[in-house]
Amino acid sequence: MLPKITVTLGTRPEIIKMAPVIRELENRRADFFVLHTGQHYSYNMDGVFFEQLKLPQPRHNIQAGSGFHAEQTAKILVGAASIFQQEKPEIVLVEGDTNSVLACALAAAKLHIKVGHIEAGLRSYDRTMPEEINRILADHCSDYLFAPTEKAKTILLGEGIPKEKVFVTGNTIVDAVYQNRQLAEEQSRILAKLQLSPQKYFLVTLHRQENVDSPARFGSILTALEKVTAEFRMPLIYPIHPHSRKRLNELVLSGVEGLNLAVPKLTLIEPLDFLDFLQLESNARLVLTDSGGVQEETCILGVPCVTLRDNTERPETVEVGASIVAGTSPDKILEAARIMLNKKKGWQNPFGDGKAAQRIVDIITGGSDG
Numbered sequence: 001m002l003p004k005i006t007v008t009l010g011t012r013p014e015i016i017k018m019a020p021v022i023r024e025l026e027n028r029r030a031d032f033f034v035l036h037t038g039q040h041y042s043y044n045m046d047g048v049f050f051e052q053l054k055l056p057q058p059r060h061n062i063q064a065g066s067g068f069h070a071e072q073t074a075k076i077l078v079g080a081a082s083i084f085q086q087e088k089p090e091i092v093l094v095e096g097d098t099n100s101v102l103a104c105a106l107a108a109a110k111l112h113i114k115v116g117h118i119e120a121g122l123r124s125y126d127r128t129m130p131e132e133i134n135r136i137l138a139d140h141c142s143d144y145l146f147a148p149t150e151k152a153k154t155i156l157l158g159e160g161i162p163k164e165k166v167f168v169t170g171n172t173i174v175d176a177v178y179q180n181r182q183l184a185e186e187q188s189r190i191l192a193k194l195q196l197s198p199q200k201y202f203l204v205t206l207h208r209q210e211n212v213d214s215p216a217r218f219g220s221i222l223t224a225l226e227k228v229t230a231e232f233r234m235p236l237i238y239p240i241h242p243h244s245r246k247r248l249n250e251l252v253l254s255g256v257e258g259l260n261l262a263v264p265k266l267t268l269i270e271p272l273d274f275l276d277f278l279q280l281e282s283n284a285r286l287v288l289t290d291s292g293g294v295q296e297e298t299c300i301l302g303v304p305c306v307t308l309r310d311n312t313e314r315p316e317t318v319e320v321g322a323s324i325v326a327g328t329s330p331d332k333i334l335e336a337a338r339i340m341l342n343k344k345k346g347w348q349n350p351f352g353d354g355k356a357a358q359r360i361v362d363i364i365t366g367g368s369d370g
């Protein structure tokens with residue numbers, strides 16, 4: 001008998017990174033259903049990915065929505081526990097490090113349901129990040145820890161997690177990129193729509209709480225972008241996350257000293273669907289980002305990246321030469337952009353071979369079909 005599996009997800013990156021796992025479960029006719037926490041709910045952060053990646057509709061949606069961490073996490077915890085009690089899955093899968101991940105993992109563990117954590121073992125060693133707390137706690141209440149790399153496995157073993165629970169599978173983002181890169185190339189019209197030529201623009205994404213909730217840090221990064229666009233004379237395209245849009249509006253209203261928001265060539269656009277984003281990312285001359293998924297994707301796609309953070313839980317990107325962790329100071333960001341633009345490409349992708357989902361489903365189903 002195959003186990004009954006719940007695939008949980010709640011935010012844009014979880015939908016994208018769970019998509020290959022869902023596809024694999026469908027192919028094997030496994031007994032599974034999708035539980036959406038409702039942490040992301042705007043069409044361009046949620047529904048568009050279900051449509052484009054042809055995912056089955058969630059059987060349940062907790063509709064937790066936005067709120068303070070405690071409020072959002074608590075709503076998901078209560079909602080997930082009630083659904084798990086009703087549905088009685090044997091395995092609950094979570095992916096990544098969001099509040100949805102922590103709450104679903106905890107709800108399942110307390111009900112003695114086995115938890116599989118995809119993307120286990122990442123550490124920034126910065127406990128002020130909500131994601132660091134979420135991933136540590138999720139790892140430590142999981143039964144199956146799917147580490148994307150050997151480095152992540154070593155971290156888990158170093159924290160005392162028994163080796164029988166840890167599996168190096170690669171990251172499912174590689175599967176998602178391999179499955180959609182060609183489609184993006186064929187179907188996306190985003191370059192024409194934005195009147196861009198390949199290699200003639202930079203792409204920016206920025207949404208981390210520690211960056212955009214601090215007017216000083218957000219202001220400093222915007223100043224850096226101004227310097228970057230002035231030096232390289234390249235347009236900067238920024239598909240802006242709704243959280244950052246809100247904070248940017250507040251910055252504009254409060255008027256931070258020394259900040260020039262009229263950055264020429266900085267084009268703010270709405271968040272993109274996955275194929276448009278992949279196409280824009282693949283053809284960018286340089287990407288500047290604080291996103292975890294975008295650090296990985298640029299590394300996989302061979303696009304140079306400047307990481308707009310003080311640390312990273314994806315050090316593999318730096319080790320292979322795909323990225324520099326630049327912090328938020330304008331001069332450091334400018335210097336990192338110069339270095340990355342002059343760097344030889346052709347590094348190895350450290351995140352796997354695109355078969356992570358197959359391995360994960362093999363492990364939780366004992367390798368059999370439904």
Ligand code: UD1
Pocket residue numbers: 011012013039040041042043045046066067097098099100130131207209241242243244246
């Ligand atoms: C969350 C995750 C973060 C992840 C990111 C992916 C946590 C603590 N943070 O951050 O790790 O990198 O998702 O994108 O789990 N909003 C909308 N529409 C939506 C969702 C959010 O407008 O569909 C706005 C709301 O104003 C909300 C704000 O964005 O208050 C923040 O949303 P939230 O889910 O709390 O955190 P993210 O910044 O999206």
Ligand code: UDP
Pocket residue numbers: 012013016205207239270271272273274275277278290291292293294297
């Ligand atoms: N992404 C997207 N449209 C956008 C920006 C990002 O589809 O406008 C995708 C991107 O390809 C990556 C994922 O969203 O797979 C990253 O999500 P995000 O940056 O929100 O979260 P993080 O990875 O930092 O948790």
